[in-house]
Amino acid sequence: MLDDFFIRALLAGIGLALVAGPLGSFVVWRRMAYFGDSTAHAAILGVALALAFNLSIYAGTLLVALTMALVVTALVSRGQAMDTVLGVMAHSALAIGLVAISFVPTARSDLSAYLFGDILLVGKTDLLLIWGGSLAVLALLVWRWQRLLTATLNEELAMAAGIDPRFERLVLSIALAIVVALSIRVVGSLLISAILIVPSAAARGLARTPERMAAHASLIAAISVLAGLWSSLHLDTPAGPSIVAAAAAFFAFSLVFRRN
Amino acid sequence: MTALIEAERLTILRPGSTEPVLQDIHFRIDPQEIITVVGPNGSGKSSLVRALLGHMPLASGRIERRRDLRIGYVPQRVQIDTAIPMTVRRFLSLPRRVSDGLAAQALARTGVEGIEKRQLTQLSGGQFQRVLLARALLHDPNLLVLDEPTQGLDQPGIVAFYKLIEEVRRETGAAVLMVSHDLLVVMRASDRVICLNGHICCEGTPQHVSSAPEYRALFGRGSEGTLALYEHHHDHDHDDDCADGAHHHHDHGHHHTEKQRA
Secondary structure, eight states, rough: TTTTTHHHHHHHHHHHHHHHHOOOHHHHHHHHHHHHHHHHHHHHHHHHHHHTTTOOOHHHHHHHHHHHHHHHHHHHHHOOOOHHHHHHHHHHHHHHHHHHHTTTTHHHHHHHHHHHHHHGOOOHHHHHHHHHHHHHHHHHHHHTTHHHHHHHHHHHHHHTTTHHHHHHHHHHHHHHHHHHHHHHHOEEEEEEEHHHHHHHHHHTTTTTHHHHHHHHHHHHHHHHHHHHHHHHHHHOOOOOHHHHHHHHHHHHHHHHHHOO | OOSSSEEEEEEOTTTTSEEEEEEEEEEETTTTOOOEEOOOTTTHHHHHHHHHHTSSSOOOEEEEEOOOOOOOESSSSSOTTTTTBHHHHHTSSSSOOOOOOHHHHHHHHHOOOTTSSSSEEEEEEEHHHHHHHHHHHHHSSSSSESTTTTOOOOHHHHHHHHHHHHHHHHHOOEEEEEOOOOOHHHHGGEEEEEESSEEEEESSSSSHHHHOOHHHHHHHHGGHHHHHHHHHHOOOOOOOHHHHHHHTTOOOOOOOOHHHHO
């Protein structure tokens, strides 16, 4: 069964959808959308480094995404304006990454595979990494759920309960970096934050509690993967963008059927 | 009885600077006491509260907390982002989960029973403050810390909220430490008032503080009649010139004087 590229693509997408729901919800709640974007754009630099030093793509992107997350967190806590820091870091990293990749002759041809992903090329090892990483991040989020949620809702209330909001923020940044690294093959660097944000934004209007919103977001992401892959197979559309477009359709529907 | 919190010679710096927000603060709160901290903006009220809670580093001094101290805290200006769907019931279980029974009981005690399924962002200001208070009461606190709990409430709402605080103190025996700028209303309920402006300007009973020259210097002459008004309202024992004097600034919905004069 795993020998079929389509089944592998489906499983990879669903593995990612599972973690994208809860993590994407935090991105929406904490208004970290732009933060996710910058980390994801920086991942291209990771691809360049991985190709140049013959590392795994996942290791390269994880390294750069983690560094990016930590540097941004540090700069912001030193009083720099968040959106300026992100704007500088995201586009610099993307630009440097694109320049760096041009020096690697073999990578030039399939640059678009890293920018937009190529879920149909997912192999068995990729599948293992995606599911392993996704379940690990999910476990991390479930373990710290109450604390993460309290710190997201109000930092003062969190501190009064003995929770360190800075630490919880760090946990989320690391989780985000891991998921960015996992998604680069599936949706590509430019659309990673879309797979996090769009299903969660669609779920917002349908849910009355944070848990419901996270679960709905995962479900919407999984259905979008299914729809996107179907469209890719039958209409020959690009897979990654089709998945995001399907999620966007959910968002549009959710505006009409909003419950609160 | 030993103090719930006792602090000596606290100095707290403004974050990221060497300039002190508060200097040489001695502070003590005993069981069942209601203390109100008043002071102009930037006088260090919130810093004092945050230091007592252990959220702020001390430049010098020390704070001792009784071993069985359980604090129920209502922070200043809690804003719930509309991006987060959150029912009242779910909110009460953050970060420690509580049973439905306990949640319902806490909501009933603060006068907002039955609103478990409502979204936090759809509550009125008064309802939301009561939900915050209910949450603070959940784990059987012996000290309630309320930082500007009546911000955004109208005058009748403020009066009702302070009444509720007094009731809660009577029922639960919890001490209350409150920061406020509602000088007019707040003092009546307090056992002790601390007037803060970078240091403790004056402290003592409401009567003492409101007549202290330091307090008048901070809050202006308009403040001097206000307490008399409440004292007056409190003991219902007044002669005419006192009542007349009080009447002019009197617009908070108290009808005792009118009735008695009629």
